[in-house]
Amino acid sequence: MAYFLKELPSMSTLLSAYASISTLAMLFRTIFNEMIPKPIRNFISAKFSDIFSNFSSDFTFIIEDRWHAVGNETFRAAEVYLPTRVGHSTKRLLLGNGDTNTITAPPQPGIPVDGKLVDEFQGMRLVWTLRQEEPNKHSHRNKRHFVLSCKKNDREKVMRSYLPHVCRTAVSILNHRQKLNIYTYxxxxxxxxxxxxxxxxxxxxxxxxxxxxxxxxxxxxxxxxxxxxxxxxxxxxxxxxxxxxxxxxxxxxxxxxxxxxxxxxxxxxxxxxxxxxxxxxxxxxxxxxxxxxxxxxxxxxxxxxxxxxRARPPGAKVDNDDAKEVDGMxxxxxxxxxxxxxxxxxxxxxxxxxxxxxxxxxxxxxxxxxxxxxxxxxxxxxxxxxxMGHCTPGCFRKLAATYLRIKDHFLFSCVEDLIQRVPITPAEVAQQLMEGGNPQVVLEALIEFLNTRENEAVKQEEVVNEKLSSVGNKTWRRILGTTIRS
Structure with missing residues (x-):
């Protein structure tokens, strides 16, 4: 035993050998990355992966975010399902709160890029990993995909039972979701x-x-x-x-x-x-x-x-309005x-x-x-x-119940009578009712607003009628003058 221990290399010799091997590995890696074109590197890496996969007992599913030019619903189902399976086995977790109105809201969990999540289903151990590819010159979009690993023997069971379970759970979550999103492109x-x-x-x-x-x-x-x-x-x-x-x-x-x-x-x-x-x-x-x-x-x-x-028959005369429309186009x-x-x-x-x-x-x-x-x-x-038309008496009563918290008032009849004569939008009525305070004061202000608008409309109509009358009189005088001279 003492002889065997005496023949072992010293610690300094082991460290020196390790340093030499590491330096050699880094040299080979530099040569591989710098001197060999990327397509060839990818080919070699793929071949090595295939060789080592033959000795592995795992099987891998790839679920990309796009499928045949449309969104991949299986990918979306996994995005919805996986945050519900976050547990102690997850070493990295994405957290965020997109609610700009409530900064104190608890953050929601998500799966980070290159983060792994382990799920258990009917005795199977499923490992999920989210990957992301950087955009290239042909596309500005980050391509993402999930990598799902399982035992080779569980492949068919994953297809028949597990993935349908993921999709059903995602549908249930979406049907009862509390948070909605609005998207802009x-x-x-x-x-x-x-x-x-x-x-x-x-x-x-x-x-x-x-x-x-x-x-x-x-x-x-x-x-x-x-x-x-x-x-x-x-x-x-x-x-x-x-x-x-x-x-x-x-x-x-x-x-x-x-x-x-x-x-x-x-x-x-x-x-x-x-x-x-x-x-x-x-x-x-x-x-x-x-x-x-x-x-x-x-x-x-x-x-x-x-x-x-509208299409015109061949040879039809083009009037000025049509010519202007074509010129405008x-x-x-x-x-x-x-x-x-x-x-x-x-x-x-x-x-x-x-x-x-x-x-x-x-x-x-x-x-x-x-x-x-x-x-x-x-x-x-x-x-x-x-x-979606102007405010009606029924709309006004709903707005009053919402903003003033009252269902009836002796001034309602006056307001409704004015609303039927004066065009006003629900947004304008709501703006008047939002002034707050005593309901009677608010309703009186609304009546005054409607009366002012009605008076302005009457004055505007009188001005228009006066102009039309003036134009009409001038026309008639011109016609009469032409008739007398002739």
């Missing part, structure tokens, strides 16, 4: 950026006529229950809403109430920033199911949604560089691309319905047209 990085959506609007606080409110609620309830019906009749499971009317009549507030009622996220799309139809398809197909795609002020978004000039940049065309927009709403996703609401808002092309308005594209 970032053209520079080609991705949707989320922000926590906490709009307080509900159907309880919405100032709408009771009949219209109940119609909308019934329509929403019927839509979410009819998946099998849409499949049977061969139509995409989607619904199109057009909200139109003057500014300040509550169109955006109704969208918020619909999102809160259905618990759907909102994708707010600005068509002005979309480069072309191909870009539009890529943007819209990257939205998720159970969501609302919102395009506000569609009449201002692009000239492609405006009514097109030629001067318009969107005509020479069309961007989003009407056909491109319709193809996603009601064409083949409309089937890329399900359980979606597409909502357009506009102040001028008459400016929209009729092709955009027909049933199947915009299924429900909702006019």
């Amino acid at each position: 970032d053209q520079e990085y080609s991705m949707w950026e989320p922000t926590v959506f906490k709009h307080p609007a509900t159907f309880e606080t919405l100032a709408l006529e009771p009949e219209l409110k109940q119609f909308i609620i019934n329509d929403l309830d019927l839509f979410v229950k009819r998946k099998e019906y849409f499949q049977c009749v061969g139509r995409a499971w989607k619904r199109g809403y057009l909200l139109y009317g003057p500014p300040g009549t509550g169109k955006t507030t109704l969208v918020a109430a619909i999102a809160n009622y259905l618990r759907f996220n909102i994708y707010d799309l600005q068509l002005q920033g979309v480069r072309n139809d191909a870009d539009l398809r890529r943007i819209l197909t990257s939205t998720t199911n159970r969501s609302i795609i919102l395009i506000e002020d569609i009449d201002c978004s692009t000239t492609s949604t405006h009514s097109r000039p 030629l001067d318009n940049k969107n005509f020479l560089d069309p961007g989003v065309t009407l056909s491109g927009l319709l193809n996603f709403i009601d064409g083949l691309w409309s089937s890329c996703g399900e359980e979606r609401f597409i909502i357009f808002t506009t102040n001028h319905k008459e400016k929209l092309d009729p092709a955009l308005l027909r049933p199947g594209r915009m299924d429900v047209h909702i006019y």
